[in-house]
Amino acid sequence: MGIKLTILGYNSAIPTAFSHPTSQLLNINERYILIDCGEGTQVQLRRAKIKFSKINHIFISHLHGDHVFGLVGLISTFQLLGRKKELQIFGPVGIEDFIMNQLRHTKAHCNYPLTFHELDHQDPQLIYEDKKILVYTIPLNHRIYCNGYLVKEKAKLRHLKIEEIEKYPEIQRTDYLSLKQGNDFISSSGQVIPNAELTSGASQPESYAFCSDTMYKPELAELLRDVSCMYHEATFMHESQDRAIATGHSTAIEAATIARDANAGSLIIGHFSNRYMDLNPLLEEAQSVFPNTHLPKMLLTLDIKDLVNAGV
């Protein structure tokens, strides 16, 4: 249960010998979601020992190479591995032609269903929902059309107080779902047993917001209010704010300001410019505004709960 995050790459623009462009894997109640897919992502997935067959949904923020050049390779590898299950890809308008033209030229026509959901709206939208999770776009402010993604667990069920329930022989197992959903029990004689007597509160649903690439956009704080964990790009130190503005990026101070104003549970910063060999000054700058800020930990699977608790 809960959300687990594996960061596969967090560097900007130019891959170097020991850094990797943006990609992250979320495991939400055993649903595996890939967000962004820079060159080399499939190799990073291997190194993190993540089963390729578990990934059924890929969300691409924007069509800059460092977020998408690894996608065609991953799609081809799925095919070579004999995938049969549908793969759903969400991303900006153009992503389907971007991928399909490459598959055509490389004669790698997929033998599994490949479904594209092209996005072009300017407002936050619910773009994916199943029994357990919700995914919304987070419109960002970059040089080209770009969305972050807010991934949420659905409201969870209340916990049964079995000892209390056993005091009422009339309550059957078939009534349990209704109780978990918060309904009172009404006996055949019309007696109302309040739900609060029979159940205790549900666990808080967790949520994760991916925000890269973007200029400082203060409205994000309201949109992402109380998010459990926020990843926000911090390409530059604040002393290079002019460069951040010119290139459509944020500074570490700005990332932390969004997290603080959103009352986020925790913040991970990333997408650092290659100019920074030592990332600690970026971390310290962000922590001066939002103490529960973390640097990304490459290939390590983190429980969102632990990141939130680190700040409590």
Add this chain to the structure above:
Amino acid sequence: MGIKLTILGYNSAIPTAFSHPTSQLLNINERYILIDCGEGTQVQLRRAKIKFSKINHIFISHLHGDHVFGLVGLISTFQLLGRKKELQIFGPVGIEDFIMNQLRHTKAHCNYPLTFHELDHQDPQLIYEDKKILVYTIPLNHRIYCNGYLVKEKAKLRHLKIEEIEKYPEIQRTDYLSLKQGNDFISSSGQVIPNAELTSGASQPESYAFCSDTMYKPELAELLRDVSCMYHEATFMHESQDRAIATGHSTAIEAATIARDANAGSLIIGHFSNRYMDLNPLLEEAQSVFPNTHLPKMLLTLDIKDLVNAGV
């Protein structure tokens, strides 16, 4: 002088945590030539500490992903690094649209000249020539249109015997080039001094043949006669010859047979199927036919001369 080879990747099809798809860099008299460009090639170039700005010519054998998915990333990185020099790309018809469509969607229009030479002929052709080198196509027999590349140093100049030359005061420095080219010296009085008295033989030009991907194609032996070093794919052990035929690939025995029949100076085998964890059986099989066979050495820059000498 001579040819130096750096292998950046030599695995087939699916990249794994510790293997890399095909790419090789040749340094011929300080001309840097990249052959094939699988996903992650730019990172391998970094690891091999090769200056990106030295690469002006890229040759792509065929449009299968494991030979070309890294090309757009490299082209984009050249742009981000502020390249101004022309980059020439040779490859099958379709390669220009394959790349340009990706650059269009990712808004990465090159600010340096990018010239494509699309190939569709079925016979060996001279496709590149400058003062010092020649590059020919090697038509291969794969599932899709595919060329290997034969890279040759031009015939070299003879070496001056300075002590002999000094016996003839009439010979000026301005006569040296003519002597190096093999001409006799004729004095003002009409006396002929034979070239052999004034110079010694030129070094043998070196040559390198890249042959991947291909089924066994015996005609290659004649085409590549006396090549200094041959790289030939050996995707399978000979016991899996049926699989090699079905997929348009060669076995280790077949690669070695081509090298033997061509009287090659040395052979490097590669493009191994991921099924082989231990490569030594492939090496031993090839050596049983052609003893001076080598496994590729990742990221190590080898002098072709040394590989040839290993077999002498």
